Amino acid sequence: MEITTEQLEKWDRGSYRLLDMRSELDISYGSIPGSEHFDPAAQEAHPLPHDGRKLVVYCKRGLLSGDVADSLCEQGYEAYDLKGGYLAWLMQELERREADDICSSVEESIMKKFRRQTWSRFTKAIREYELVKPGDRIAVCISGGKDSMLMAKLFQELERHSKFPFEVKYLVMDPGYSPENRRVIEDNARRLKIPITVFESDIFDAVYTIDKSPCYLCARMRRGHLYSYARQLGCNKIALGHHYDDVIETILMGMLHGAQIQTMMPKLHSTNFEGMELIRPLYLIREDDIKAWRDYNGLHFIQCACKFTDTCTTCNNEENRSKRVEVKELIRQLKEKNPEVEAHIFRSVENVNLNTVIAYKKDGVKHHFLDSYDTEGTEEE
Numbered sequence: 575m576e577i578t579t580e581q582l583e584k585w586d587r588g589s590y591r592l593l594d595m596r597s598e599l600d601i602s603y604g605s606i607p608g609s610e611h612f613d614p615a616a617q618e619a620h621p622l623p624h625d626g627r628k629l630v631v632y633c634k635r636g637l638l639s640g641d642v643a644d645s646l647c648e649q650g651y652e653a654y655d656l657k658g659g660y661l662a663w664l665m666q667e668l669e670r671r672e673a674d675d676i677c678s679s680v681e682e683s684i685m686k687k688f689r690r691q692t693w694s695r696f697t698k699a700i701r702e703y704e705l706v707k708p709g710d711r712i713a714v715c716i717s718g719g720k721d722s723m724l725m726a727k728l729f730q731e732l733e734r735h736s737k738f739p740f741e742v743k744y745l746v747m748d749p750g751y752s753p754e755n756r757r758v759i760e761d762n763a764r765r766l767k768i769p770i771t772v773f774e775s776d777i778f779d780a781v782y783t784i785d786k787s788p789c790y791l792c793a794r795m796r797r798g799h800l801y802s803y804a805r806q807l808g809c810n811k812i813a814l815g816h817h818y819d820d821v822i823e824t825i826l827m828g829m830l831h832g833a834q835i836q837t838m839m840p841k842l843h844s845t846n847f848e849g850m851e852l853i854r855p856l857y858l859i860r861e862d863d864i865k866a867w868r869d870y871n872g873l874h875f876i877q878c879a880c881k882f883t884d885t886c887t888t889c890n891n892e893e894n895r896s897k898r899v900e901v902k903e904l905i906r907q908l909k910e911k912n913p914e915v916e917a918h919i920f921r922s923v924e925n926v927n928l929n930t931v932i933a934y935k936k937d938g939v940k941h942h943f944l945d946s947y948d949t950e951g952t953e954e955e
Contacts, residue, residue, distance in 0.1 A: 575643065577654040579663045582630060590628040595642060596660065599899055600634065602865070603720065604874045606663050614642045617649075624650065632656035632663075635754065661754050664874045668761045677767045680871050684727060687870065691863035695818075696728045698858055703840040705813075705853040708738040712811045712853070713745045713804035716770060718759035720868045720875045721815035725856055726768045729813070743807050746770045747799055749777035749792070758876050771807070775799050801847045811851045819861040822919040823901045831897055837923040860916075 582590075593612035594605050601611060612622075612631065622629065629651050633639040636659040646653035656663070684693055700706050714729050716722040729742050746763070748756055763770045777795045797812075804812050816838060824838040840857045844850040856864075868875065908915040928934060933942045 575647065575652075575654045576640070576657050577630060578657045579666050582656065585628075588627075590630050590654075591622075593629055593631045594660070595631055595633050595639060603876070604660075604664070604868070606632070606660065614645070617646075621649070622646075622651070629653040630656055632659045635659045635661050635752075658754075661758070661876075664758060664876075665754065665761070667874060668758065668765065676765045676871070676873075680727060680766060680873070681731070683867060683871055684724075684731060688863065688867045692724065692859055692867060693728065693731065695858040696855055697732070699840065699855055700732070703853075703857065705841055705855055706732070706736075706740055708740065710740040710811055711743065711807070711809045712740065712813055713743045713800065713807060713809040714813045715800050715804075715815070716744060716746045716759070716763070716768070717815070718746070718755070718762065718876045719815070720864050720873070721817055721856060721861075723762060723766065723768070723873075723875055724859075724864055724867060725813060725815045727766060728855065730768070743804070743809060744768050744770045745800065745804060745807075745812075746772045747796060747803065748772055748774045749796055749799070750775070755876055758874075762873070762875060773803050797852075798846065801844055801850055805847060805850060810849060811853050813853050813855055815856055816854045817856040817859050817861050817864060818916075818920070819902075821857060822905065822916050823898055825919055825923060826901050826904065827897060830901070835923070835926075 587608065592606060592609040594601055594609040595612050595614055596605075598611060609632075629643075629646055631639045631643045631646070631653060632655075633642075636655065636657055639659060640655040643653040643655035658665075706712065712729070714722075714726050716726055726744055729744075733740075733742055744763075746759060751759070760770070760772070762768075775796075777792055777799065800812050821838045825836070828834050828836045838854070841851055841853045844852060905916065905919075912918075931943065933940060935941070
C-alpha cells in the first residue's frame with residue numbers, strides 16, 4: 575500500500591511508526607522528524623512488535639521501500655510505502671518556508687550562535703593557510719550538500735566583511751542530476767539567497783557503465799569540469815567543501831588502507847590547469863558543528879545527488895562504501911577513551927620528524943634513511 579506525504583500529515587502522529595530504511599550515513603545528512611532507523615534485513619531476527627500502530631516505510635526516492643512495505647504486509651502488519659520517499663517529503667518541506675525568513679535566520683546563526691564553530695574557524699583557515707588573497711576570483715563549488723551550502727554562506731559573509739577586494743562566483747555543476755535533486759539544490763539556493771550559476775555535463779552517464787571505482791572516476795571528472803568552467807569565468811581558484819573530519823579520516827584511511835602517511839591539503843596548485851588553485855576553506859570546521867547549524871535552522875540538503883544512487887551497486891555495496899564509514903566508527907570509539915584523539919591525528923601531520931622516518935617521497939623522489947645514515951649522526955632521545 576502507498577501513501578503520500580500529504581495524506582500522512584492527516585494521520586494522528588501516535589497511530590503509526592515512521593521507518594527510515596536508508597543507511598545510517600544517509601540518515602546523518604537529514605531525515606523526516608520522528609522517524610526511526612529500520613533495517614529490513616534484521617526484521618526476521620528482531621521483528622517489529624505488533625502494537626496496533628501502522629508502519630510507514632521510506633527510502634530515498636521510493637524505489638526500494640515499496641517491496642519492503644509489501645513484505646511487512648505479508649507478515650501481518652498494516653504497512654505503507656511513502657510515495658517518493660525522503661526526497662518527496664523534503665521538496666514539500668522546502669515549499670513551505672519563505673526565503674527571506676530562512677536566509678535572515680541562517681545568516682544570523684552563523685555570526686552569533688555558531689560564530690565560534692563556523693565563522694571563526696573559517697576565517698582562521700583563510701588566514702593561516704592564506705587561502706584568499708587580494709584580487710582573487712574564486713569559484714565556490716556547490717554540490718547541494720550541507721558542507722558546500724555552509725561554505726557559500728560563509729563566503730557571502732567574507733565578501734561583506736573583507737578588508738581587501740576579491741570576487742566570488744557560486745558554481746553548481748549538474749553532472750546528470752535527477753530532476754528532483756536538481757530542484758532541491760535550486761530551491762535551497764533561492765531560499766538562502768545564493769546566486770548560483772549552473773552548468774551541465776554528462777558525467778553520470780559517462781561513468782554509469784564503469785565497473786571499477788566509478789565514484790572515484792566521477793569525482794575526478796567533476797573536478798576537471800569545475801576547473802574548466804571556473805577558468806571560463808575568469809576564476810583563479812576553486813573552493814571545495816571538505817571539512818576537518820574529512821582531513822583526519824583521510825589521514826587514517828591512507829595509513830590503514832593505503833600504507834602511506836598523507837593528508838588532505840588545505841590548498842593545492844592544479845597540475846592540469848596552470849595558474850589555478852584548489853582551496854578548502856572549511857578545513858578547520860567540524861562536521862558535527864555543520865550538522866548542528868543545519869538542524870538548528872531546519873535546513874534539509876541532499877547527500878549524494880547521483881541519480882543512480884538508489885540502485886547503484888557501488889554506492890550500496892557494503893564492501894565498497896564502508897571504508898570511510900569504518901574509519902568514522904574507529905574514530906568514534908577512540909574518542910570514547912581519548913576526547914583529544916581527533917586533534918592529535920590532525921596535528922600528527924604537522925609534527926613529522928624526518929629523522930624518525932624510514933622513507934619518504936618528495937616531488938616524486940623517494941628518500942631512504944640509509945641514504946644519509948653514515949654521514950649524519952642520529953640518536954634516539
